[in-house]
Amino acid sequence: MYNETATQAQLLNKHIMNETLTFRSQIQSLQTRVDAALQAYLQPRVAPQLWEAMAYSVLNGGKRIRPLLVLLTCEALGQDAQPALPAACALELIHSYSLIHDDLPALDNDDWRRGQPSNHARFGEALAILSGDALSSYAFEILSLPGLLPAETQLQVLHEIALASGPSGMCAGQVLDMFGEIAESEKLQAIAQIYQLKTGRLIRAAVRCGAWIGGANESQMVALTRYAEALGLAFQIQDDILDLTGSLDTLGKTPQKDLQQAKRTWPWAVGLDAASQQARQYLAEALEALQTAQIKETQTLEAMALYLVERQA
Amino acid sequence: MYNETATQAQLLNKHIMNETLTFRSQIQSLQTRVDAALQAYLQPRVAPQLWEAMAYSVLNGGKRIRPLLVLLTCEALGQDAQPALPAACALELIHSYSLIHDDLPALDNDDWRRGQPSNHARFGEALAILSGDALSSYAFEILSLPGLLPAETQLQVLHEIALASGPSGMCAGQVLDMFGEIAESEKLQAIAQIYQLKTGRLIRAAVRCGAWIGGANESQMVALTRYAEALGLAFQIQDDILDLTGSLDTLGKTPQKDLQQAKRTWPWAVGLDAASQQARQYLAEALEALQTAQIKETQTLEAMALYLVERQA
Numbered sequence: 001m002y003n004e005t006a007t008q009a010q011l012l013n014k015h016i017m018n019e020t021l022t023f024r025s026q027i028q029s030l031q032t033r034v035d036a037a038l039q040a041y042l043q044p045r046v047a048p049q050l051w052e053a054m055a056y057s058v059l060n061g062g063k064r065i066r067p068l069l070v071l072l073t074c075e076a077l078g079q080d081a082q083p084a085l086p087a088a089c090a091l092e093l094i095h096s097y098s099l100i101h102d103d104l105p106a107l108d109n110d111d112w113r114r115g116q117p118s119n120h121a122r123f124g125e126a127l128a129i130l131s132g133d134a135l136s137s138y139a140f141e142i143l144s145l146p147g148l149l150p151a152e153t154q155l156q157v158l159h160e161i162a163l164a165s166g167p168s169g170m171c172a173g174q175v176l177d178m179f180g181e182i183a184e185s186e187k188l189q190a191i192a193q194i195y196q197l198k199t200g201r202l203i204r205a206a207v208r209c210g211a212w213i214g215g216a217n218e219s220q221m222v223a224l225t226r227y228a229e230a231l232g233l234a235f236q237i238q239d240d241i242l243d244l245t246g247s248l249d250t251l252g253k254t255p256q257k258d259l260q261q262a263k264r265t266w267p268w269a270v271g272l273d274a275a276s277q278q279a280r281q282y283l284a285e286a287l288e289a290l291q292t293a294q295i296k297e298t299q300t301l302e303a304m305a306l307y308l309v310e311r312q313a
Numbered sequence: 314m315y316n317e318t319a320t321q322a323q324l325l326n327k328h329i330m331n332e333t334l335t336f337r338s339q340i341q342s343l344q345t346r347v348d349a350a351l352q353a354y355l356q357p358r359v360a361p362q363l364w365e366a367m368a369y370s371v372l373n374g375g376k377r378i379r380p381l382l383v384l385l386t387c388e389a390l391g392q393d394a395q396p397a398l399p400a401a402c403a404l405e406l407i408h409s410y411s412l413i414h415d416d417l418p419a420l421d422n423d424d425w426r427r428g429q430p431s432n433h434a435r436f437g438e439a440l441a442i443l444s445g446d447a448l449s450s451y452a453f454e455i456l457s458l459p460g461l462l463p464a465e466t467q468l469q470v471l472h473e474i475a476l477a478s479g480p481s482g483m484c485a486g487q488v489l490d491m492f493g494e495i496a497e498s499e500k501l502q503a504i505a506q507i508y509q510l511k512t513g514r515l516i517r518a519a520v521r522c523g524a525w526i527g528g529a530n531e532s533q534m535v536a537l538t539r540y541a542e543a544l545g546l547a548f549q550i551q552d553d554i555l556d557l558t559g560s561l562d563t564l565g566k567t568p569q570k571d572l573q574q575a576k577r578t579w580p581w582a583v584g585l586d587a588a589s590q591q592a593r594q595y596l597a598e599a600l601e602a603l604q605t606a607q608i609k610e611t612q613t614l615e616a617m618a619l620y621l622v623e624r625q626a
Contacts, residue, residue: 046510047485049492054480101446106438125419129442130488133414133449137479140453144472151464158471159457166450167367171443172360178439179362197359 023303027068030081034067035059037089041142053123053131054138058096060114065235065308066091066206072304073210073224078296084213086148087157090139091206094165097135100128102174110257136165149213157209164205173198177263187269192233195266199239200232207231216295223293227286227301234282234309237275240265244272246313283309336616340381343394347380348372350402354455366436366444367451371409373427378548378621379404379519385617386523386537391609397526399461400470403452404519407478410448413441415487423570449478462526470522477518486511490576500582505546508579512552513545520544529608536606540599540614547595547622550588553578557585559626596622 038058044051067088071081081088103110103118104125111121120128143158163169173194182190207228211221243257244267257263267275286305290298351371357364380401384394394401416423416431417438424434433441456471476482486507495503520541524534556570557580570576580588599618603611 045481045485046506047480047488047493050480050485050488097446101442104442106442126491127488129414129417129419130484130491132446133410134480134484136446136449137475137482137484141472141475141479141481144468144475146468146472151468154468155457155459155464159454159459162450162454162457166454167360167363167447168358168454169450171447171450172358172363175360175363175440175443178443180360193359 019299019303023300023307026300027072027304027307030068030071031064033081033085034064034071034088034092037085038092041089041093041138049123049127050131050134053119053127054135056122057100057113057119057131058093058135060116062092062096062114064088064092066095066202068304069203069206069228070210070213072300073207074214076295076297076301077211077214077216077220079214083149084210086142086145087161087209087213088206090143090161091202091209093135093139093142094161094170095202097132097139098165098170098174100132100135104128107174107178108257153212156212160205160208160212164201169197169201169205170199173201182264187264188266191264191266191269194264195233195236196229199236200229203232203235204228220293220295223289224295226289227293227305230282230285230289231305231308234279234286234305237266237279237282238309238311241267241272241275241279242311242313279309332612332616336613336620339613340385340617340620343381343384344377346394346398347377347384347401347405350398351405354402354406354451362436362440363444363447366432366440367409367448369435370413370426370432370444371406371448373429375405375409375427377401377405379408379515381617382516382519382541383523383526385613386520387527389608389610389614390524390527390529390533392527396462397523399455399458400474400522400526401519403456403474404515404522406448406452406455407474407483408515410445410452411478411483411487413445413448417441420487420491421570466525469525473518473521473525477514482510482514482518483512486514495577500577501579504577504579504582507577508546508549509542512549513542516545516548517541533606533608536602537608539602540606540618543595543598543602544618544621547592547599547618550579550592550595551622551624553580554585554588554592555625592622 039055042051042055042058044055070084070088070091074081074084099113100119102108103113104120111118113119116122118128119131123131140158140162143154143161148154149157165171173196176190177194177198180190180194204225207224208221211224216224243265266278269275270278283305287302290301290305352368355364355368355371357368383397383401383404387394387397412426413432415421416426417433424431426432429435431441432444436444453471453475456467456474461467462470478484486509489503490507490511493503493507517538520537521534524537529537556578579591582588583591596618600615603614603618
């Protein structure tokens with residue numbers, strides 16, 4: 001009996017390890033495709049200084065989380081990910097522009113990003129501002145290239161991304177994070193709103209764009225949106241936990257920046273342990289939403305959620 | 314004989330005056346429509362500080378040149394301008410964002426704009442950067458609203474504007490203006506390129522968007538594009554002449570800023586008189602292109618070109 005269970009446990013472990021290996025190699029292969037596409041999009045044209053500064057901040061070994069979510073969602077719906085590649089790249093360009101502008105002296109004033117000098121530390125403030133601006137417009141240039149997708153779908157995808165990144169999404173989150181006043185009695189709701197807007201909307205847009213392109217039906221869209229919303233919260237809580245517990249080496253950016261700047265974060269509001277527990281609750285919510293989505297293949301989206309919440313960098 | 318000629322001249326003058334009055338009242342009425350639409354688009358939502366900063370720089374009595382070009386081109390093709398209003402407003406939002414970022418300390422460092430403190434002088438650098446970012450994304454949010462136009466046309470319009478404002482257009486022009494090296498033997502070509510990218514592309518996009526929405530055929534598109542390109546150069550040369558000859562009162566922004574910053578402008582390269590003459594040559598080119606466009610009604614586009622090059626502020 002004991003031996004039998006041990007064998008079962010061994011088999012299960014082996015199964016999990018194989019699954020993990022399969023997932024890791026799957027996302028590595030997708031990351032390689034995204035990186036190649038980004039590199040092609042960022043070949044210098046007129047004003048090569050500008051393209052150099054843009055490429056510097058995009059092609060620096062980012063984890064490509066948003067592109068992966070686009071592509072994996074599309075594949076989970078049984079569709080080829082190739083038509084989703086431009087939207088995946090556009091989201092990464094927008095994410096990169098937001099990091100360049102966030103790092104500016106007038107905002108978070110961070111000289112390090114992904115283990116390298118941040119854009120303004122390398123190219124100066126003027127070029128950092130302009131390369132962020134350019135990446136944002138360039139994302140929409142790519143998203144509106146003629147003939148990428150059926151025109152109606154292409155507009156839906158574009159609108160999804162514009163809404164998520166603009167003044168009703170990411171930009172609003174950044175402003176609330178910097179200037180919003182938070183009443184003591186409502187601090188967790190206020191922080192949740194900042195997380196939802198600042199990080200959550202782009203994560204949500206990534207999943208929903210993959211879903212639009214993958215041809216999700218209405219109930220799949222609802223379930224995948226719930227998955228993305230819960231995952232966005234879990235992901236950002238984990239990010240702020242890592243800010244407190246990581247080092248410059250593991251993070252590639254200045255740690256404990258949030259503490260120094262007295263940022264209102266989830267761990268600041270409830271403590272590290274409770275924050276960690278709540279990240280896992282949101283993760284569970286995301287996984288549960290997936291179960292209701294009635295889609296062919298949920299394993300990689302599950303693995304992706306686990307990977308995002310259990311990462312250490 | 315003498316009397317007869319005098320009477321003819323009087324009649325001609327009266328005709329021109331009537332035409333001018335008609336044109337002025339026509340553009341005033343369009344400006345009012347654009348202002349009302351912009352005001353509606355800029356009603357505050359979440360993060361009201363952000364919306365306040367965005368509205369501050371958009372709703373401050375701009376001349377609405379780019380929106381007017383969209384709407385007048387659409388009307389010149391015999392179409393109602395109403396469906397072109399969102400594209401017209403989106404271009405104005407992009408123009409406004411570019412001014413907010415241009416005025417930043419790290420770029421042109423200007424504390425005045427349209428007779429008021431510039432955005433960062435009023436709200437601080439962080440909010441100025443973020444409100445510029447938000448206006449840019451918001452333009453694409455508006456341009457991708459479902460059902461504005463037939464989907465194919467809507468994508469064409471969106472792509473036109475993204476191309477014009479991004480790293481192959483306005484952003485590239487700004488970088489060349491700030492960092493480009495200009496050989497003495499090629500200075501006029503280099504300045505023309507900066508003008509074309511920095512100002513010209515958005516003017517060109519305005520006319521071409523009006524043309525797409527107005528249903529221009531291929532040869533009309535070619536002629537209207539020529540009109541827009543020549544007009545863009547004439548307009549920017551005049552702008553730089555006014556920078557040299559105007560006052561804070563007439564301009565609403567710091568005059569002779571270009572001189573202080575040793576900017577390479579057309580008047581700097583060839584002198585004021587030659588620059589003024591060349592602005593008129595480009596104006597003539599724009600008017601001539603219109604004659605070849607075979608469109609119903611060229612008068613208002615002619616009057617608009619005259620207005621843009623003969624303005625004193």
